[in-house]
Amino acid sequence: MQVTRDTRPDFYKQRECIVSEPLDYLFCGRKLDFDDFWYGLYELAKHNGRTNHAYLGHRKVGKTAWLARCFNVAFWEQDEVMPFYFTFDYEEDERKKLLAKVADQMAFTFIRQAVGFMLKRPDIAQAKDIAQLLECLRLLKKNKATVRVATYALNDWRYYQSEVATADGSEKIKVALRIIIGLINEFKLHALLILDEAQEMVVSLVNEKGEVERSQGSIVEVVKDPRIWTFLSGSKVTMLAKEFVTLPMSNRVSRRSFDPLEKDEALELVDKVITTQEWQAYPNIARDVYQLVGGHPYYILTLFSRDTDYRKYKGKEKSFASAKDLRAAFDFEALHLRGELFKFWHDHFRYNLIALNDNPSKRKGLTFEVLRYVLDNPKDTYPEQIAQVLKVAVPLIEKKVEQLEKADLIHTDFRMVSKILDPILRLVLPKLCTKLLPQQMTDEQADAEIFALIEARLQGLEQSVDHLDHKTRSIQGQVNFAKGMAFEEVVREKIKLGVWKFGDYQLLGEVESVIVRGKCQLDALVPATRKGVNTRAGAGKNDKAGNGKIGKAGKQGKAKATGEAALYLAVEVKNQNGKVTLAQAKKFLASLAYLKKFRGLKQLAPFMVAKNGFSDNALEFLHGHKVAVVSAKELETE
Numbered sequence: 001m002q003v004t005r006d007t008r009p010d011f012y013k014q015r016e017c018i019v020s021e022p023l024d025y026l027f028c029g030r031k032l033d034f035d036d037f038w039y040g041l042y043e044l045a046k047h048n049g050r051t052n053h054a055y056l057g058h059r060k061v062g063k064t065a066w067l068a069r070c071f072n073v074a075f076w077e078q079d080e081v082m083p084f085y086f087t088f089d090y091e092e093d094e095r096k097k098l099l100a101k102v103a104d105q106m107a108f109t110f111i112r113q114a115v116g117f118m119l120k121r122p123d124i125a126q127a128k129d130i131a132q133l134l135e136c137l138r139l140l141k142k143n144k145a146t147v148r149v150a151t152y153a154l155n156d157w158r159y160y161q162s163e164v165a166t167a168d169g170s171e172k173i174k175v176a177l178r179i180i181i182g183l184i185n186e187f188k189l190h191a192l193l194i195l196d197e198a199q200e201m202v203v204s205l206v207n208e209k210g211e212v213e214r215s216q217g218s219i220v221e222v223v224k225d226p227r228i229w230t231f232l233s234g235s236k237v238t239m240l241a242k243e244f245v246t247l248p249m250s251n252r253v254s255r256r257s258f259d260p261l262e263k264d265e266a267l268e269l270v271d272k273v274i275t276t277q278e279w280q281a282y283p284n285i286a287r288d289v290y291q292l293v294g295g296h297p298y299y300i301l302t303l304f305s306r307d308t309d310y311r312k313y314k315g316k317e318k319s320f321a322s323a324k325d326l327r328a329a330f331d332f333e334a335l336h337l338r339g340e341l342f343k344f345w346h347d348h349f350r351y352n353l354i355a356l357n358d359n360p361s362k363r364k365g366l367t368f369e370v371l372r373y374v375l376d377n378p379k380d381t382y383p384e385q386i387a388q389v390l391k392v393a394v395p396l397i398e399k400k401v402e403q404l405e406k407a408d409l410i411h412t413d414f415r416m417v418s419k420i421l422d423p424i425l426r427l428v429l430p431k432l433c434t435k436l437l438p439q440q441m442t443d444e445q446a447d448a449e450i451f452a453l454i455e456a457r458l459q460g461l462e463q464s465v466d467h468l469d470h471k472t473r474s475i476q477g478q479v480n481f482a483k484g485m486a487f488e489e490v491v492r493e494k495i496k497l498g499v500w501k502f503g504d505y506q507l508l509g510e511v512e513s514v515i516v517r518g519k520c521q522l523d524a525l526v527p528a529t530r531k532g533v534n535t536r537a538g539a540g541k542n543d544k545a546g547n548g549k550i551g552k553a554g555k556q557g558k559a560k561a562t563g564e565a566a567l568y569l570a571v572e573v574k575n576q577n578g579k580v581t582l583a584q585a586k587k588f589l590a591s592l593a594y595l596k597k598f599r600g601l602k603q604l605a606p607f608m609v610a611k612n613g614f615s616d617n618a619l620e621f622l623h624g625h626k627v628a629v630v631s632a633k634e635l636e637t638e
Contacts, residue, residue: 001078003045008038009077011069018075018116018125019068019085023301026272029265030066037070044190044229045080052223054198054232054245057258058408058422059348060298063233064089066258067194070231074192075117075125081229082117083192084110084180088200099205099213100164103172107160108133110179115153118187119146130157152186169207173218184227191228195219199234202244216244223252233258257408261295269297273304274320281320288323292330294423302333302340309338334427345428349436366392368433370400371409371420375429380416585618 011034017024044050055063064087074083086109088102112133116125119140127133137150156179163175184191195201201215223230232253234244245253261269270286273279293299303326310318310332319325333339373386387397401417404410409425411418420426614622 001080003038003042003078003080005039005042008035009073011073015072015076016122017068017072018113018122019071020126021065021068024065024069026269026276026301027065027069028268028272029261029297030062033066034070034073038073040229041074041078041081041192044192044227045078049226050229052230052232052253054234054253054255055258056234056255058296059235060296060344061258061260062297063235063258064196065297067196067231067233071192071194076120080189081192082114082184082187082189083194084113085194085196086110087196088204089197096206096210096212097200097204099170099207099215100172102205103164103176106173107164107176107179108157110176110183111153111156111160114183114187115149118149152183156182170205170213170215170218173201173205173215174221177219177222180222180228181225192231193222193228194231194233196233197235198232199244216246216249220249220252223249259295261297263290263295266290266295266297266300269300270304273301277304277306279304279320282322282326285320285323285326288326292326292423296422296424298344299341299424302344303329305340307333307340313338334424335431341424342428342431345425346432346435349432365433366390366396366400367404368429368436370397370404371429372433374410374417374420375426378419380413380418382416386417579615580618581615582617582621585614585621 011031012027014025021027040050055067057063068085071083071085074081086106088097108130112127113125115133115137116122116127121136121140124133124136127136133153137146137153140146140150159182160175160179163178164172167175180191180193198216201218203212205213205215207213219230222228230253232245245255260266267286267290270289274281274285289300289303293303304318304320307318310329313332313336314328318329320329334341336342369390370386373389374381383397383401384394386392386401387394390397398415401410401412401415405412408421410420420429
């Protein structure tokens with residue numbers, strides 16, 4: 001099959017995946033990118049030259065899915081260009097990889113893919129090791145073509161083993177890549193080389209001494225060969241934007257930004273996911289999903305995943321029958337500690353925590369501080385203004401802004417910083433700052449900030465809820481109401497952050513869920529009084545279930561109360577080695593005492609704490625100080 005300029009194969013046709021992608025059947029979009037790819041393949045096959053590309057984008061934006069599909073199309077739909085694909089991907093607990101082992105994997109991968117392509121045998125192209133490859137070759141029907149291909153493959157493997165034995169460091173990768181040149185010489189073809197997650201050649205390959213070997217220079221020989229069209233992909237996940245396409249490669253590789261899907265492509269993906277997974281969805285849901293997460297395919301797929309954590313937390317499956325159901329699923333995935341979108345950014349920042357803290361002034365968390373400033377100040381601002389507020393030298397801020405801009409985290413225009421680009425990062429950033437850098441402020445400062453937000457929130461509700469209908473009658477009122485709702489989301493999330501932070505560092509365990517009850521169905525803290533608080537230990541007549549809705553008795557209590565408002569929340573503590581001890585419970589109670597002093601309360605704020613995770617003497621101690629205690633089952637079913 002020849003590569004033709006005017007006739008392109010169906011990019012969306014489902015083929016047997018040589019490079020496996022579990023969600024390949026959901027692939028959509030990237031049509032213009034594929035047109036460019038096929039035209040480039042045609043130019044290469046006709047000896048008209050090529051331009052090597054480095055595709056740079058955030059994690060899970062779809063680079064691997066797209067490049068894998070390009071490889072599979074090239075494998076099945078033509079015979080003039082031999083396709084090769086190798087990924088430097090890693091597991092989270094296997095950050096460093098032995099360079100010699102990677103070189104062996106690379107050389108074997110190229111050989112099995114070449115043999116599989118020449119014989120159009122997917123079993124050979126997917127062989128797991130040399131023994132399986134030899135067995136596949138043994139079972140082939142013997143003829144002149146198969147014997148020739150098998151002989152070349154075995155000779156190339158022997159050549160690699162003899163050469164790599166005397167190679168040092170990154171030279172091993174060079175030997176493995178040289179296999180491609182040998183193969184195209186033997187078969188008189190051109191080659192397509194795809195190296196996925198190529199930034200790992202800079203940060204993850206180590207020699208026998210455990211030292212990182214920068215190996216991107218090893219591919220220069222391949223990149224220089226006009227018969228080989230090279231695609232590199234790299235994730236902008238290091239935050240400090242480590243450059244792997246550097247000299248002497250930079251003048252031979254064109255950088256391309258790999259962005260999320262366009263709007264129409266994102267809407268198509270939403271419709272395809274809903275249809276494939278048989279969700280019952282309300283009309284126009286695709287439009288609402290795009291407004292929430294943009295065109296990031298991973299965000300869309302995660303939102304519609306059947307999440308066991310969501311089912312456990314909510315007690316039911318996700319639903320998309322209404323906009324309210326969609327919002328509930330989104331809030332869980334993006335704002336809850338178990339949510340996949342929250343964990344996506346949390347793990348990303350956690351891995352880069354050391355790098356983020358590493359700067360000439362040794363100021364911890366400067367990257368977080370700059371991002372928080374940009375988040376809290378959406379108007380355009382200059383590095384000089386950020387430096388003045390953060391009390392940091394201007395050149396240091398300029399360098400940090402440049403790093404964040406290269407990583408596609410913020411948008412800049414002639415030194416002017418305008419916004420954080422990713423919609424999910426904008427939501428999770430406050431919680432990430434508290435989660436990963438709690439040492440930035442003292443406990444007293446943190447508590448003061450948290451409860452100041454709470455106070456402002458409660459006062460705002462008192463002033464606005466009773467007059468809501470009146471405010472929305474006029475056009476201007478509707479505008480003001482929309483602005484207020486936007487502000488409401490920001491404040492609500494900050495209060496959630498406050499609840500989470502308070503529970504986390506005081507109980508020395510990870511707060512898996514925070515359940516708060518009160519009027520207006522708030523997600524966070526609610527006002528109550530000494531006489532009006534409903535807990536499992538003492539629900540009012542109108543609240544036998546103890547669900548926290550303040551009935552008539554609660555309202556009367558509020559009207560007659562003379563003391564300051566108390567705060568009521570429920571927390572469940574998990575993921576701690578061993579039970580919460582009596583000493584830890586005393587520390588928790590000491591923090592409540594501080595809260596009492598800070599808020600001027602006449603009694604301790606009543607807390608509901610799940611029994612699981614606490615020792616018996618700790619529970620007895622808490623109960624003696626009016627901290628309500630329930631079982632984990634009762635808490636989960638609230």
